[in-house]
Amino acid sequence: MSGHRGDEHRLDYEVVRAYWEDAAHEAESASYMAHEQGLPPGCVEHRFALERAVVDRWFAGLGPTASVLDLGCGAGAWTELFAQRYGRVVGVDASVGMLAAARRRLAGQGNVELVRGDALTVALDGEFQGVLLGGLLMYLDRADAVALLVRLGQLAPRGRIILRESGVRAGVEVQTGTYQVVYRSLQEYEALAAEAALRVVAVERNRGYAHMEIAVALVNLARRWPPLARRDATAVGGPLWRLLRATAPVTLDLVPRAIEAFRLDWPHLTNHFLLLEARD
Numbered sequence: 001m002s003g004h005r006g007d008e009h010r011l012d013y014e015v016v017r018a019y020w021e022d023a024a025h026e027a028e029s030a031s032y033m034a035h036e037q038g039l040p041p042g043c044v045e046h047r048f049a050l051e052r053a054v055v056d057r058w059f060a061g062l063g064p065t066a067s068v069l070d071l072g073c074g075a076g077a078w079t080e081l082f083a084q085r086y087g088r089v090v091g092v093d094a095s096v097g098m099l100a101a102a103r104r105r106l107a108g109q110g111n112v113e114l115v116r117g118d119a120l121t122v123a124l125d126g127e128f129q130g131v132l133l134g135g136l137l138m139y140l141d142r143a144d145a146v147a148l149l150v151r152l153g154q155l156a157p158r159g160r161i162i163l164r165e166s167g168v169r170a171g172v173e174v175q176t177g178t179y180q181v182v183y184r185s186l187q188e189y190e191a192l193a194a195e196a197a198l199r200v201v202a203v204e205r206n207r208g209y210a211h212m213e214i215a216v217a218l219v220n221l222a223r224r225w226p227p228l229a230r231r232d233a234t235a236v237g238g239p240l241w242r243l244l245r246a247t248a249p250v251t252l253d254l255v256p257r258a259i260e261a262f263r264l265d266w267p268h269l270t271n272h273f274l275l276l277e278a279r280d
């Protein structure tokens, strides 16, 4: 990973947008960052199922007439789930291509509005009872991330705001190059929420992401071997994911627990859910 430590480096938002336009031809797996290592749809489905358990629990109090905002909706997996449950769902994404994938997925759903725009400035009407940011603050500089959280407090003053963000175990790392992103620690996300006058109600490690990230790290490792580096990523990602699933009690359950117990920094990236609410 080429990049900087600390949050002083500014992201180039044009490069961020260009990345997502480019990734949109494989929008479903790109939404879950499973595309570069050729991980199969089953890996994305596995991660989504585990993540859904957290979101279901935290949105359990939302009734069928609730308005829900999916900011940075990507290919619309969460938008679709919310559309089946709630009265009004708004999905927003800055990428034309990603939003087009969401439109294809959600064709015919009358209670969904899909809007192309920047999360910071897009016009949004009404009050929301639920908001999901599934990997969005990581593409914003610190000041913009705080500004967006302040905005969410105004859009959902009595609602539940869920963040799902990738990060590092300590400090802040900015990745430069064609995939620009800020990886913040959980403590840093808690600090951003406090600055935006939002209360952190709950925090949960993202097990689904941890499982996928083990696969990502192993594919990257395997592809350092020249014969595998020459092969298509899916020829490595597919079999490796099947092997991990077949050995899941050890590779996907015991290994992450041991990593946590021994405080090892592997895989380097982590991911957490945070449940926020506007302060009274």
Ligand SMILES: C[S@@+](CC[C@H](N)C(=O)[O-])C[C@H]1O[C@@H](n2cnc3c(N)ncnc32)[C@H](O)[C@@H]1O
Binding pocket: 016, 020, 030, 031, 032, 033, 071, 072, 073, 074, 075, 076, 077, 078, 092, 093, 094, 095, 098, 117, 118, 119, 120, 133, 134, 135, 136, 139
């Ligand atoms: C990692 S994907 C997550 C997609 C979706 N939330 C999911 O969980 O499937 C991040 C998405 O955020 C969008 N995005 C990045 N910066 C944005 C911004 N400033 N405003 C709106 N969308 C943005 C990208 O276009 C991309 O579709």
